[in-house]
Amino acid sequence: MPKTKRVYTFGNKQAEGNGKMRELLGGKGANLAEMNLIGIPVPPGFTITTEVCAEYYTLGKEGVVKLIKPEVEAAMKGVEQIMNMKFGDSANPLLVSVRSGARASMPGMMDTILNLGLNDEVVEGLAKKMNNPRFAWDSYRRFVQMYGDVVMDMKPQSKEDEDPFEEIIDAVKKEKGVKLDTDLTTDDLKELVKRFKAAVKKVTGKDFPTDPWEQLWGAVCAVFSSWMNERAILYRKLNNIPAEWGTAVNVQSMVFGNMGETSATGVAFTRDAATGEDIFNGEYLVNAQGEDVVAGIRTPQEITIEGSRRWAELQGISESERATKYPSLEEVMPAAFTELNEIQQHLEEYFKDMQDIEFTIQSGKLWMLQTRSGKRTGAAMVKIAMDMLAEGMIDAKTAVLRVEPAKLDELLHPVFDSAALKKAIIISKGLPASPGAATGQIVFFADDAEKWAAEGKKTILVRIETSPEDLKGMTLSEGILTARGGMTSHAAVVARGMGKCCVSGAGDLVIDYKNRTITVGTKTYKEGDWISLNGSTGVIYEGKVATKDAEVSGDFAKLMELADEFAHLKVRANADTPRDAKTAFRFGAQGIGLCRTEHMFFEGDRIKAVREMILADDEEGRRKALAKLLPMQRGDFEGLFETMNGHPVTVRLLDPPLHEFVPHFEKEMRDMAAEMKVSYEVIKNKVDALAESNPMLGHRGCRLGNTYPEITEMQTRAIIEAALNIKKKGIDVHVEIMVPLVGTHRELRAQKAVIDAVAQEVFAEHNMIIDYAVGTMIEIPRAAVTANQIAEVADFFSFGTNDLTQMTFGYSRDDVAKFLPIYLEKGILKYDPFQIIDVNGVGQLVREAVFKGRSVKPQLKCGICGEHGGEPTSVEFCHYAGLNYVSCSPYRVPIARLAAAHAALKQQ
Numbered sequence: 001m002p003k004t005k006r007v008y009t010f011g012n013k014q015a016e017g018n019g020k021m022r023e024l025l026g027g028k029g030a031n032l033a034e035m036n037l038i039g040i041p042v043p044p045g046f047t048i049t050t051e052v053c054a055e056y057y058t059l060g061k062e063g064v065v066k067l068i069k070p071e072v073e074a075a076m077k078g079v080e081q082i083m084n085m086k087f088g089d090s091a092n093p094l095l096v097s098v099r100s101g102a103r104a105s106m107p108g109m110m111d112t113i114l115n116l117g118l119n120d121e122v123v124e125g126l127a128k129k130m131n132n133p134r135f136a137w138d139s140y141r142r143f144v145q146m147y148g149d150v151v152m153d154m155k156p157q158s159k160e161d162e163d164p165f166e167e168i169i170d171a172v173k174k175e176k177g178v179k180l181d182t183d184l185t186t187d188d189l190k191e192l193v194k195r196f197k198a199a200v201k202k203v204t205g206k207d208f209p210t211d212p213w214e215q216l217w218g219a220v221c222a223v224f225s226s227w228m229n230e231r232a233i234l235y236r237k238l239n240n241i242p243a244e245w246g247t248a249v250n251v252q253s254m255v256f257g258n259m260g261e262t263s264a265t266g267v268a269f270t271r272d273a274a275t276g277e278d279i280f281n282g283e284y285l286v287n288a289q290g291e292d293v294v295a296g297i298r299t300p301q302e303i304t305i306e307g308s309r310r311w312a313e314l315q316g317i318s319e320s321e322r323a324t325k326y327p328s329l330e331e332v333m334p335a336a337f338t339e340l341n342e343i344q345q346h347l348e349e350y351f352k353d354m355q356d357i358e359f360t361i362q363s364g365k366l367w368m369l370q371t372r373s374g375k376r377t378g379a380a381m382v383k384i385a386m387d388m389l390a391e392g393m394i395d396a397k398t399a400v401l402r403v404e405p406a407k408l409d410e411l412l413h414p415v416f417d418s419a420a421l422k423k424a425i426i427i428s429k430g431l432p433a434s435p436g437a438a439t440g441q442i443v444f445f446a447d448d449a450e451k452w453a454a455e456g457k458k459t460i461l462v463r464i465e466t467s468p469e470d471l472k473g474m475t476l477s478e479g480i481l482t483a484r485g486g487m488t489s490h491a492a493v494v495a496r497g498m499g500k501c502c503v504s505g506a507g508d509l510v511i512d513y514k515n516r517t518i519t520v521g522t523k524t525y526k527e528g529d530w531i532s533l534n535g536s537t538g539v540i541y542e543g544k545v546a547t548k549d550a551e552v553s554g555d556f557a558k559l560m561e562l563a564d565e566f567a568h569l570k571v572r573a574n575a576d577t578p579r580d581a582k583t584a585f586r587f588g589a590q591g592i593g594l595c596r597t598e599h600m601f602f603e604g605d606r607i608k609a610v611r612e613m614i615l616a617d618d619e620e621g622r623r624k625a626l627a628k629l630l631p632m633q634r635g636d637f638e639g640l641f642e643t644m645n646g647h648p649v650t651v652r653l654l655d656p657p658l659h660e661f662v663p664h665f666e667k668e669m670r671d672m673a674a675e676m677k678v679s680y681e682v683i684k685n686k687v688d689a690l691a692e693s694n695p696m697l698g699h700r701g702c703r704l705g706n707t708y709p710e711i712t713e714m715q716t717r718a719i720i721e722a723a724l725n726i727k728k729k730g731i732d733v734h735v736e737i738m739v740p741l742v743g744t745h746r747e748l749r750a751q752k753a754v755i756d757a758v759a760q761e762v763f764a765e766h767n768m769i770i771d772y773a774v775g776t777m778i779e780i781p782r783a784a785v786t787a788n789q790i791a792e793v794a795d796f797f798s799f800g801t802n803d804l805t806q807m808t809f810g811y812s813r814d815d816v817a818k819f820l821p822i823y824l825e826k827g828i829l830k831y832d833p834f835q836i837i838d839v840n841g842v843g844q845l846v847r848e849a850v851f852k853g854r855s856v857k858p859q860l861k862c863g864i865c866g867e868h869g870g871e872p873t874s875v876e877f878c879h880y881a882g883l884n885y886v887s888c889s890p891y892r893v894p895i896a897r898l899a900a901a902h903a904a905l906k907q908q
């Protein structure tokens with residue numbers, strides 16, 4: 001058996017791995033290898049594979065170290081040779097970083113340790129060799145801090161606790177009377193290291209490790225451990241990343257951005273991650289290291305002059321102040337900038353996607369530390385895909401596949417109404433970190449955002465800056481506002497990834513966590529006050545600002561057209577009113593797959609007639625009430641058919657239990673009694689009699705039409721008359737009448753007989769006919785299993801996967817909240833089957849029904865009309881199951897169209 005290779009080296013334009021090996025090397029490791037192979041300057045190092053992560057979880061620290069030691073030692077030798085330095089040597093020390101790197105990028109989720117290999121002797125050697133003691137001690141204090149936090153568990157566990165190291169830094173700064181970290185002297189830094197180590201000893205009872213190899217093994221295993229930390233677990237959950245994947249560990253020779261005024265570190269995007277514009281942009285800091293840029297402690301500066309000017313304008317900073325205090329990298333280090341600019345173009349052309357890059361400049365020399373496909377907003381995703389298609393960089397299929405269907409959601413929600421915006425009162429302005437319109441109540445803590453969201457409140461999370469601990473609260477708020485941090489700050493990057501509106505770095509805001517207030521000039525806003533954020537301009541408004549509907553136009557419309565060319569599935573919408581139908585149409589629906597007639601019963605004072613019908617003593621009484629409903633229903637259908645202009649419309653006959661329509665409160669019952677001229681008791685008794693112990697399995701669906709055929713008669717008459725009236729106007733109508741909740745073919749036969757008889761009657765009256773289809777929902781397992789019998793009567797099947805899921809699992813949709821979250825947590829269920837179709841169970845029934853149905857009627861039209869119709873993985877299933885269409889809520893139509901194209905393209 002060949003020996004398993006656990007360590008892959010890279011450096012000096014060579015690499016044992018490459019960019020295609022993401023699964024084994026993680027995204028970061030694979031791209032570090034690939035960058036070497038294409039000649040980009042990358043500090044040498046090696047990657048310990050993701051497989052070792054799994055081994056770590058079975059073998060533990062000692063076992064895994066034993067396993068990888070020989071390969072790691074050999075790889076370290078290679079790095080030493082390239083760098084001409086020695087790990088652990090005090091005269092000529094090699095320092096390394098230890099970096100996590102999963103298959104899918106999880107920015108900031110796991111831990112990185114820099115400057116590893118330092119101890120009291122090595123630091124002196126480094127100082128001497130570099131002739132820069134301040135730099136050596138700055139590196140050392142950073143190392144002790146990171147190692148203490150990550151490996152020795154010094155990180156505070158709750159939000160009230162301060163980071164013990166930050167507390168020490170603050171104390172020393174105060175004693176020395178300085179404001180910035182960069183103002184600390186070498187002696188101050190020595191003092192920091194001393195106090196840091198004492199703190200470690202005090203809290204953990206352990207000495208800070210001095211042996212570089214011991215440090216290395218501690219760090220490597222801490223990275224593996226961080227795969228299972230709370231924020232990584234949450235991030236995986238939010239992004240559907242399996243826990244089995246594991247993380248790789250990258251050990252890489254350090255390059256130093258903290259060596260003084262000719263050194264710097266930064267992050268950049270090859271295109272604008274918020275809007276998608278083809279503009280190189282990013283941020284950097286002189287004399288800084290690692291995450292300084294995104295930490296929000298010092299104000300990062302823009303990389304390009306253009307970006308810098310834009311930023312200054314937004315901040316209200318004059319050009320002269322900008323040029324002296326916040327110059328761009330382009331101005332400060334023109335040579336390094338030129339090289340960086342060339343490399344970013346090279347990387348984008350090479351990877352054929354927008355890249356998110358990290359770099360460090362050591363004494364004027366540029367090093368690349370990371371490249372990956374950049375996270376972006378839905379809008380940017382669409383624009384970049386369509387631009388790259390136009391540039392000829394990618395083909396149409398790739399462009400369509402580049403856009404994640406679920407991301408379109410961001411483009412479908414309302415935007416601020418421009419008239420309302422003009423009138424709105426401006427609080428302040430920050431950076432347009434992630435576009436969108438958000439309105440909500442101010443909260444200051446992530447867990448409050450969670451709590452308020454659970455109470456159904458809309459919140460804006462306001463923070464000085466965010467950290468990975470705030471992730472959950474960020475997902476549950478409408479928008480995020482920070483006082484500190486730039487376009488690449490944690491808040492900005494994460495918000496863009498989530499498609500959440502974010503305004504960052506609003507420096508005028510004075511945020512007081514203790515009193516829970518924001519002060520801007522003379523005005524103060526409290527927790528619970530309403531504010532609105534415009535993530536596209538960075539402007540913050542008082543109160544609620546009105547919004548208007550989104551539109552499918554420009555690049556988005558072009559993308560949708562392309563998607564339709566590739567898709568096999570048609571997309572219809574679930575729409576009950578002409579208004580919904582118009583929205584669906586705007587979003588490209590090719591018909592209505594589900595019109596729930598009962599929703600029409602609640603409009604205006606129709607409910608009175610409905611109640612009269614339900615509470616009537618006999619058929620005659622019911623018919624009298626139904627006669628009142630007939631013209632109203634007919635009017636609704638006319639509106640719908642006219643709007644859909646010849647596209648198919650599936651109308652479902654009355655479905656819910658009648659009890660849902662009757663009054664439940666005494667006052668309403670008394671009103672009803674007066675209206676119907678009977679006593680209160682009569683009504684009360686009727687209502688009580690209608691109650692069922694299990695209404696979802698009770699007197700509903702076609703059981704209503706089969707026990708009270710006059711309901712089906714009235715509805716059929718309304719549908720057919722409406723169709724004829726619209727046809728008379730010269731507008732095409734394509735109507736499909738759908739019988740719900742069929743379990744045996746006889747139920748459908750009986751209803752079809754009623755429908756056909758009424759249709760013939762109406763045709764005779766109007767002396768005119770129209771084509772109509774009669775089909776059924778397949779939502780009871782028995783119907784799926786006996787689909788061959790049902791297909792003999794049905795012109796079409798529509799899978800009602802909400803009920804079908806409920807009945808197949810035996811989970812009541814209304815009570816599922818009691819146990820579903822626990823099932824998900826325990827892994828008994830991998831996902832919520834009401835959101836994502838259960839392919840192995842419910843999906844099997846769908847497949848069987850399609851197969852059996854078409855064995856009788858080969859051309860049987862099949863569709864799906866449950867919530868699943870707009871969920872991308874379920875749409876993919878529908879494609880493979882051979883359905884003709886999916887039907888979903890109007891706002892999900894574009895998502896379903898794109899998902900349908902993806903399914904077809906992936907099958908090719």
Ligand code: ADP
Pocket residue numbers: 043096097098099100106107108109110112114252253254255256257265266289290291358359360369370
């Ligand atoms: P993340 O996955 O959170 O981005 P990284 O492993 O990329 O974490 O490390 C964070 C930052 O640390 C990098 O962006 C870079 O600035 C710095 N860094 C990592 N390794 C090195 C190195 N070998 N030399 C210099 N800086 C490094």
Ligand code: MG
Pocket residue numbers: 358370
């Ligand atoms: Mg990184």
Ligand code: MG
Pocket residue numbers: 655740741777779800803
């Ligand atoms: Mg149903």
